[in-house]
Amino acid sequence: MRLVLLGPPGSGKGTQGAKLAEALGVPRISTGDILRRNVAAGTELGRKAKAFMESGKLVPDELVIAMTAERLREPDAQKGFILDGFPRTIAQAEALSKLTPLDAVVNLFLEPEELVKRSAGRRVCPKCEAVYHLVSNPPRKAGVCDRCGTALVTRPDDREEVVRTRIETYERQAAPLIQYFKDRRLLREVYASGLIDEISLRVQEVLRA
Numbered sequence: 001m002r003l004v005l006l007g008p009p010g011s012g013k014g015t016q017g018a019k020l021a022e023a024l025g026v027p028r029i030s031t032g033d034i035l036r037r038n039v040a041a042g043t044e045l046g047r048k049a050k051a052f053m054e055s056g057k058l059v060p061d062e063l064v065i066a067m068t069a070e071r072l073r074e075p076d077a078q079k080g081f082i083l084d085g086f087p088r089t090i091a092q093a094e095a096l097s098k099l100t101p102l103d104a105v106v107n108l109f110l111e112p113e114e115l116v117k118r119s120a121g122r123r124v125c126p127k128c129e130a131v132y133h134l135v136s137n138p139p140r141k142a143g144v145c146d147r148c149g150t151a152l153v154t155r156p157d158d159r160e161e162v163v164r165t166r167i168e169t170y171e172r173q174a175a176p177l178i179q180y181f182k183d184r185r186l187l188r189e190v191y192a193s194g195l196i197d198e199i200s201l202r203v204q205e206v207l208r209a
C-alpha cells in the first residue's frame with residue numbers, strides 16, 4: 001500500500017505511521033527523520049536544512065523533493081510505503097504524483113491546544129529514533145530508551161514557542177494540500193484524540209472503507 005500520512009506536529013503521525021508500517025510490512029519514510037540524520041551527520045543537505053528546522057520553518061522544496069525521490073527509489077519502497085511529513089506543499093504533492101501513484105492519504109486531526117500539550121511531553125531517542133511521551137507512552141525506565149538504552153532527549157523544535165510556529169506553519173500549508181487530495185478522492189479523515197490503539201483502529205477502518 002502506498003500511503004501518505006498528514007497531520008500537524010503532535011497529532012501522533014509518527015507513532016501511527018510506525019505501527020501501520022509494521023502491520024503492512026512497508027517502510028515508514030519520515031522526511032523529518034531523514035533530515036535530522038543529515039543534520040547530525042553534518043552532510044551538505046544537513047547544513048542547508050539546519051537553520052530552517054531549528055526555527056520551525058519548512059526546508060526548501062527542491063532539497064526535500066530530491067531527497068524523497070531518492071528514498072522512494074530504494075528497493076524496500078517498491079512494494080509500498082508510508083510517507084510521514086511529505087508532501088507539505090502543493091509543489092511537493094505535484095512532484096510526488098510524478099514519482100508514484102497513491103492508494104490513500106490519511107489526515108489525522110486534533111485541537112491545537114491538545115497538540116501543544118502532546119509535543120511538550122514528547123521524548124525521543126537520539127540513537128534509534130524511538131518516540132515516547134511522558135504521559136501517554138512513557139519508557140519503562142524514566143529517561144531511557146526501551147529499545148537501545150540511550151538517554152532520551154527533547155527535540156529542540158518541541159519547545160512550546162517553536163511548536164506553536166510549527167502548528168501555524170502546518171495549518172497554513174496543509175489547507176491547500178488537504179483540498180488537493182480531497183479533489184483527487186484520496187483523503188481519509190481520522191480524529192486523533194484518545195489512546196494510541198484506539199486511533200490505530202480508526203486508521204485501519206478508514207483504509208478498509
Ligand code: AMP
Binds near residue numbers: 033052064085166
Ligand atoms: P517533522 O519531524 O516531520 O516534524 O519535521 C521536522 C522539520 O523538518 C520540519 O519542521 C521542517 O523544518 C523539516 N521538514 C520535514 N519534512 C519536510 C518537508 N516535506 N518539507 C519541508 N520541510 C520538511
